[in-house]
Amino acid sequence: MDDALALLRREFDAEEGTFLFQLRGDGIQWDRVAFTRLERAMRTVCERLHDEEKLDRWLAEGFYYASRFVRDWTSHPSFPRPEPPQFHEDCLARLEDLADWFFRGWHVYQEPHVWPDL
Template sequence: MAFLSEANPESVDPKRALLSEFFSEPGFVVRLHDGVWDEAALQRLLSAQRAYLTSPRDAARFERDVAQAFWLPHREARRYCAQVAPSRSNDPCERGCEQLHDMAYWLFMGEPVSLDDAVFAQMPSASPALSADGLKVRQAMLDESLAEDGFLLRLRCELEWDRDGFARLVDAMRGYVAAQGEVGWLDREAAEVFWYVEWFVPQWVSRPNFPRKLAPEHYEQAFDDLRDLAILLFVGNESHATRQEQTP
């Protein structure tokens, strides 16, 4: 998929440069799927991500392709490192995963961006807002993710896997995905929930001091559910997502 203009590459904006690098054939994720950790490709991607993050932009929302260009490299790098170098420390895998995490954190957790009126006026308008019902679904999901008796706070603070709380959170996330539909723009606060739970929950539950009282299959299925929801929001195309997941 070509995004760059060969006639005048210097005029390409940071978003287009990011997507061009992410979707390129010798790109970092493609090389991972070939079983190769390409440090040069990683550094090109990180540079493109950083340029996008530091450019004038609407930090409250971003396009689905942009979210994918931050989420998928972070996820695939973690998968690669877990499979290829699970016991190594201070190697390129560990450093690269940390760098990709930092870039994704910046996008999904939010970073103040100063826009003057002239710059803001030149930015493309976002997609139509969610309907009134859609906004209620969005707020319900955010409320569930932050609830004091909700799954995430109990998981982190009490080291407790609340099955009912998990079911409520997943149902709320599914409702948001349905309300979002194929809209090309994502709300940052909502996207943050999907990004955060997909990487944090497996990492936290895998810690040695976490009391895993249920069968291993229960947790693995839960991790798969969170992954699938992230795919639906950030990638959207289930057939493409399936190919990504099935690649060794």
């Protein structure tokens, strides 16, 4: 859990080498490996904190930002979206699902639910 929180802190601060940094940095690219790290860390935090009554503001801001910014930024016509298009849409939906889970404390899928890797 500590590793996931540390990774999310770096991601949400858009530090160099993170998925969010690479989206809007000089390279403007969708890094699949970095996205997977981000998505898995977000999922881990959701799994571990789903019963918490109070959440740290930086986490809430980060989940909200990731779920909104990535869609907005990568929807620009000149952004080099990953192929195939369905992969891109699946990733955007996953970020929104994880933000929803984080804020509600539960996800909308019937258990047992397996979150497939993207």
